[in-house]
Amino acid sequence: MKKIVLFMMALAGVQTLLADDYPYLVFETADGAKTAVSSTALTITIKDGKLMAGSKEFALTDLNKMYFSETEETTAIEAVDVETLDDATEIYDLQGRKVTKAQMRRGVYVIKTKKGIRKVNVK
Amino acid sequence: MRRIYVTIAALVLTIAAWAQTLNVQVGSVTYQFPAAQCGEMAYSDGTTLTVMNKTFRLSDITSMTVDQTAVTDNAVGVTYDGTTATVTVSGNIAQYITPTVSGAHVSIEQGSAVSEEITYTLQGTTTDGEFALEGSYKCTVALAGLTLTNPSGAAINIANGKRIQISAKNNTVNTLTDGANGEQKACLYSKGQIQLQGNGTLNVVGNTKHAIKSGDYITVKNLTLNITKAVGDGISCEEYFLMKSGVVTISGVGDDGLQCDLGGDTSTGETADHDDEDSGNVYIEGGTLTVTVSAAASKGIKSQGDMKISDGTLNVTTTGNGAYDSSERDSKGCGGLKSDGNMTISGGTLTLKSTGTGGKCIKADGTLTVTGGNISATTTGGTYSYSNSKAQPKAIKADGNMTVSGGSITASSNGHEAIETKGTLTVTNGTVYGFSSSDDAINSASHMYLKGGTVTGVSNGNDGIDSNGNMTISGGTIVACGSGQPECGLDAAERYSLYITGGTVLGVGGGNNTVTTTSGSQCVLSTTGSATAGTAVSVKSGSTTLASFTVPTGYSPTSGGGGFGPGRPGGGGQSGSSSFSYLLSCPGLTSGTSYTVTVGSSSASCKAATSYSGR
Numbered sequence: 001m002k003k004i005v006l007f008m009m010a011l012a013g014v015q016t017l018l019a020d021d022y023p024y025l026v027f028e029t030a031d032g033a034k035t036a037v038s039s040t041a042l043t044i045t046i047k048d049g050k051l052m053a054g055s056k057e058f059a060l061t062d063l064n065k066m067y068f069s070e071t072e073e074t075t076a077i078e079a080v081d082v083e084t085l086d087d088a089t090e091i092y093d094l095q096g097r098k099v100t101k102a103q104m105r106r107g108v109y110v111i112k113t114k115k116g117i118r119k120v121n122v123k
Numbered sequence: 124m125r126r127i128y129v130t131i132a133a134l135v136l137t138i139a140a141w142a143q144t145l146n147v148q149v150g151s152v153t154y155q156f157p158a159a160q161c162g163e164m165a166y167s168d169g170t171t172l173t174v175m176n177k178t179f180r181l182s183d184i185t186s187m188t189v190d191q192t193a194v195t196d197n198a199v200g201v202t203y204d205g206t207t208a209t210v211t212v213s214g215n216i217a218q219y220i221t222p223t224v225s226g227a228h229v230s231i232e233q234g235s236a237v238s239e240e241i242t243y244t245l246q247g248t249t250t251d252g253e254f255a256l257e258g259s260y261k262c263t264v265a266l267a268g269l270t271l272t273n274p275s276g277a278a279i280n281i282a283n284g285k286r287i288q289i290s291a292k293n294n295t296v297n298t299l300t301d302g303a304n305g306e307q308k309a310c311l312y313s314k315g316q317i318q319l320q321g322n323g324t325l326n327v328v329g330n331t332k333h334a335i336k337s338g339d340y341i342t343v344k345n346l347t348l349n350i351t352k353a354v355g356d357g358i359s360c361e362e363y364f365l366m367k368s369g370v371v372t373i374s375g376v377g378d379d380g381l382q383c384d385l386g387g388d389t390s391t392g393e394t395a396d397h398d399d400e401d402s403g404n405v406y407i408e409g410g411t412l413t414v415t416v417s418a419a420a421s422k423g424i425k426s427q428g429d430m431k432i433s434d435g436t437l438n439v440t441t442t443g444n445g446a447y448d449s450s451e452r453d454s455k456g457c458g459g460l461k462s463d464g465n466m467t468i469s470g471g472t473l474t475l476k477s478t479g480t481g482g483k484c485i486k487a488d489g490t491l492t493v494t495g496g497n498i499s500a501t502t503t504g505g506t507y508s509y510s511n512s513k514a515q516p517k518a519i520k521a522d523g524n525m526t527v528s529g530g531s532i533t534a535s536s537n538g539h540e541a542i543e544t545k546g547t548l549t550v551t552n553g554t555v556y557g558f559s560s561s562d563d564a565i566n567s568a569s570h571m572y573l574k575g576g577t578v579t580g581v582s583n584g585n586d587g588i589d590s591n592g593n594m595t596i597s598g599g600t601i602v603a604c605g606s607g608q609p610e611c612g613l614d615a616a617e618r619y620s621l622y623i624t625g626g627t628v629l630g631v632g633g634g635n636n637t638v639t640t641t642s643g644s645q646c647v648l649s650t651t652g653s654a655t656a657g658t659a660v661s662v663k664s665g666s667t668t669l670a671s672f673t674v675p676t677g678y679s680p681t682s683g684g685g686g687f688g689p690g691r692p693g694g695g696g697q698s699g700s701s702s703f704s705y706l707l708s709c710p711g712l713t714s715g716t717s718y719t720v721t722v723g724s725s726s727a728s729c730k731a732a733t734s735y736s737g738r
Contacts, residue, residue, distance in 0.1 A: 022143045022158040025189060039143050039158070044187035049169065060169035060181060068143060068158035 022068035027053065029062045036074040074119055087113040144192040145214075147174065148185040151207065151224040155194045156214030177217035197239050201254060203227050203247035203271060216241055227252030228273075233283070235259050244292075245269045255280045261315075263288040266297035266325060273300070277307035284315040284338070291323030291346045298326040309336030309359070317360070319369075320344040329353035334376070337361065339386065340400070343410065345369045353377060357414070361386035362401045363393075363428070366435065368410040379422040380414035380439070381405070390428055403428030403463070407471065413438040419446035419479075420455040420514075429489070430462035432496065434470040445481030445507025445514040454507055456481025456514035459500070465489035465523065468496045468530065475500045481507030481514025484534070491521035491544065493553065495530040502536045515539040518557070521546065525567070527576065529553040540566045541580075547592070550599065552576040558677055563589040563614075564603075570619075573626065575599040581678045582606055586614040587632060590621075594636070596708075597625040602672060604654070605632030606680040611738060613706060623647060628708040629660060629672045632680070635706035638735035646712035646731035651702035652722030654680050662707055663719040670709035706735060 024036040037053045044053045051058045090112040091099050099109070108121050143158035156174050164174045172179045199220060200211040208227040212220045219234035220241075227249040233241065237260040244265040245254055253273040256264070264279065264287060271278045278299035281287050289311070291297050301310035310329040311317075316339040319325070324347040327334040334353035335341070340362040350357040350373045357373035357380045358364070364383040373380040385403035394400040405426035412435060414423040423439035424430070441457035448455050459475040459482075460466065466487035473496060475484035484500035485491065500518040507514040518534035519525075524546035531554040534541040541557035541564050542548075548567035553576045557564035564580035564587050571590035575598040580588035587603030588594070594615040603612040612630030615621040620639040628647075630636075631654055638647050648662060658674040680703070705722060712718065712731040720729045 025145075039189040042189040044189075046181050046184055046187075060166065063166035063169070065163045065165045067163045068145075068161055 022070055024069040024072050025053065025066055026069045026073050027051075027056070027058055027066045028064045029058065030064050031062075032064075034073050036069060036072040039068065089113060142191055142193065143189050144194055145174070146188045146190065146192065147172075147179060148187070149179065149183050150185060152210040152212065152222045154212045154214060154217045155192060156217070157194045158189075160214055175214050175217055177214075197241045199231065199241060199243045201229050201243065201245045201247075203229075203245070203249040203252050203269070205249060206251060208247070208249065208252055228255075229253065230255040231257070233258030233260065233262065245271070250274070253278060253280065256283060258283040259285065261285040261287065263290055265290045265292055266295065266321070266323065267292040268295040269297040269299075271297075271299050274302040276305050277301050277310055277312050279311045279313075280307065281313040281315070283313065286316040286318060287313045288318045288320060289313075289325070291319075291321035291325040291348075293322040295323040296326070297323060298328070300328040301330050303330040305331040307331055309333040309355075310353075311335045312337075314338045316362075317341045318344070319346055319348060321346045323347070324349065326351060327353075329355065329357075329376075333357070333359040334373075335359070340364065340397070341383075343367065343369050343371060348372070351375050356380070356382045358382070360384075361403070363397060363404045363406065364426075365397065365406040365408065366410050366412060367408050368435075370411045372413045374413075374415040376416055376421075377418055378416075379425050380416045381412075382422070382425045384427045393429070393431075405430045405462070407432040407435050407437060409435045411436040411438075414459075415440045415442070416457065417442045419443045419457075420448070420481075421457055422461040423457075423459040423475075425458070425461045425463075427463045429464040430460060430466045430487070432460075432466075432468045432471050432473065435472075437471060437473045437475070439473075439475050439484070441477045441482050442479055443482075444479040444504070445509075447509035447512060452512070454481060454509050454512040454514040456483055456504075456507055456516060458482070458486040459484040461486045463488045465492070466521070467492045467494070468498060469494045470530075471496045473498045473500075475518075477502040477516065477518075478504055479507075480504045480516065482516050483518070483520050485519040485521075486517075487521040487523065489521070490523035490546070491519070491525040493525075493527045493530050493532060495553075497530065498532045498534075500532070500534045500541075502538065505538045517541070517543050519543070524549070524569075527551070527553045527555055532556065534558070537561065540564070542566070544568065547571065548573075548590070550574060550576050550578050552599075555579065556675075557581070557588075560584055563587075564605075565589065567591060571595070571615075573597070573599055573601050575626075578602070579675055580604065581675050582610070583677075583679050585610050587612045587630065589614040590619070591616040593619045593622065595622045595624070596628055597623075599626045601626055601628045601630075602675060603630045603632070603635075604675060604678045604680075605630075607654075607703070608633030609738065610680075611635050612704065623708045625710065626708065627670050627710070628706070629670075630706035631674065631678075631703050634704045634738035635735070637737045638706070638708075638733075640733040644733040645708050645710065646714050646733055647706060647708040647735045648712065648718055648720055648729040648731055649707070649735055649737075650705045650720045650722065650727045650729050652705055652725055654678065654703040655723070658723045659721070660705065660707070660723075661719075661721045662709055662712075663721070664711065664716075669711045669718070670707065704737065706737065 088111040145156040221232040242263040246267040248270040317337040332355040334350040337360040341360040343366040352375040439459040445456040516538035525544035535558040539562040545568040549572040561584035564582040570592035579602040587605040612632035621636040624643040656678040661671040
């Protein structure tokens with residue numbers, strides 16, 4: 001019995017390290033923008049003054065910090081070009097109302113394109 | 124039970140699948156940061172990244188990955204693979220650890236701010252590598268299947284004055300080999316204390332000096348340690364050496380098998396729990412220790428302080444001859460167990476052999492105390508001579524007093540005394556057997572007190588039991604068989620006396636010492652007879668046997684007896700050049716009363732007396 005207790009205690013110690021799940025690694029740039037990247041099998045490379053994390057790329061000089069997150073914190077202030085907006089098949093505001101590109105004002109929207117779903121901040 | 128373990132492990136592994144670890148690789152070193160511990164990781168000026176207080180230059184980072192590697196806190200792993208080595212460092216200690224890797228040569232600096240014990244786990248194989256560690260906090264070096272050869276220095280070199288655990292992990296075989304003609308003190312060296320432990324095997328080959336050396340104490344527990352070669356000592360340490368358990372085999376060494384020296388100038392003596400002890404003592408409390416040494420005047424186990432053996436199995440063999448020590452201007456022989464201080468044996472099984480000239484199985488410069496254990500000591504070499512300086516072979520020798528109160532001693536010497544003390548010899552219990560083919564079997568330079576136990580001295584070339592002071596027999600069973608005249612069975616020095624106040628006593632030889640009446644004297648009987656091993660000897664009062672003996676096996680005196688004929692006090696019976704003196708004593712004898720003494724097939728009526736006039 002003593003062995004079992006000790007074994008479980010040892011495993012519990014390991015479990016402490018392993019129990020938390022952080023599926024995202026969030027990068028924050030100097031302007032406060034946050035970009036969440038899936039941490040699953042993530043490879044980060046640094047080259048030519050840039051940091052590549054998955055499909056995301058950051059200028060090293062812009063990076064402020066990074067941290068693991070349990071949620072996709074992307075307040076994602078991403079550079080969304082017109083072309084991307086043009087590719088939007090559906091746009092929703094944070095209240096879940098479907099809007100058109102013309103209806104977009106300052107605020108955060110969720111847009112759906114052929115490439116996927118993104119959260120964008122319109123200034 | 125096994126199912127429970129498997130189930131729990133499976134659950135944990137399931138959980139593990141959800142954990143993330145950030146691996147920051149810098150060359151051959153990977154720092155592993157569990158996501159849960161990372162917190163905010165700060166970039167600065169596009170040049171550095173700081174994770175858990177460990178700051179990396181971004182330009183140094185080879186790559187960063189996130190995977191599900193499980194990380195154990197306070198752990199450093201080193202894996203050797205041919206000409207390379209890789210190092211992993213757990214995130215919580217990354218800020219304190221500075222590894223340098225060149226090929227398979229790994230050097231790690233453990234920062235002074237470390238406040239928790241770190242475990243360094245070494246594994247893999249290389250023929251050109253090393254593990255060097257600097258630091259100032261205790262740590263563990265775990266060997267988990269390591270074959271490490273450093274052709275240019277020590278295999279493991281730890282410049283850390285604190286306690287270092289060297290742990291051979293369960294079911295692993297680990298081999299350390301250093302280079303020849305180097306500057307290193309040992310193949311495995313630590314400035315601090317070494318605790319050798321684990322349930323695995325550690326093989327050590329020392330090609331320059333010692334196999335294992337600690338600047339402090341060394342303890343051994345559980346592991347199997349094989350030292351197959353050392354130019355110097357197999358194990359060399361200071362302060363003290365303690366073996367609690369395990370199997371240690373030392374051979375192929377150029378000097379002593381195990382040597383423990385005083386670290387400072389003054390001994391603390393043994394301290395409670397060995398705290399802050401600097402005694403030069405050797406403690407054997409268990410396990411199996413087998414030592415074979417062959418160098419001239421080498422020692423199997425040597426302590427500058429005391430030696431205390433309380434349990435375990437010791438097999439110590441020395442085969443080297445004697446040598447002249449020019450610094451001490453004295454000839455020295457090999458020694459199986461050698462203490463510069465006192466020696467105490469309270470348990471264990473000791474099998475000791477010395478075959479070279481001047482060799483001794485046990486040599487205590489101080490006192491020798493035996494309270495238990497089984498000791499077999501055999502020396503077969505002759506005398507070593509250098510000019511007028513000699514080293515004489517003796518199975519057991521104490522420069523101080525020797526006391527036996529338990530255990531069993533069997534000592535045999537071809538060259539000189541089997542058992543010799545330069546002080547007094549006191550036996551109160553236990554079994555003592557000494558055999559010498561050419562000198563006294565048992566000898567004390569001072570008084571001898573035989574109070575109990577069983578003491579047998581058999582010499583085919585000199586006295587059976589010889590005291591150079593008084594000999595007082597007050598109890599026990601004493602059998603002393605000496606050679607022919609002028610040698611004795613029982614012998615006390617001239618101007619000293621043999622007193623018998625108790626015990627069951629047989630002395631056989633060319634003569635026996637005069638017995639002097641004293642307060643409480645026990646009567647003696649004397650007769651003569653042939654001296655043949657296996658001869659039955661008895662004392663009877665009518666049909667009642669008061670004492671019986673068998674002349675010990677191996678007794679074959681080299682010259683004829685002379686005997687002491689009828690008419691002498693306490694005497695009677697046979698005489699003649701082929702007859703040896705028999706002196707007997709046992710409880711129940713009354714002065715002036717005649718008893719039947721039978722030696723082999725010859726019986727004689729002998730009158731008891733409180734004194735006996737011998738040689």
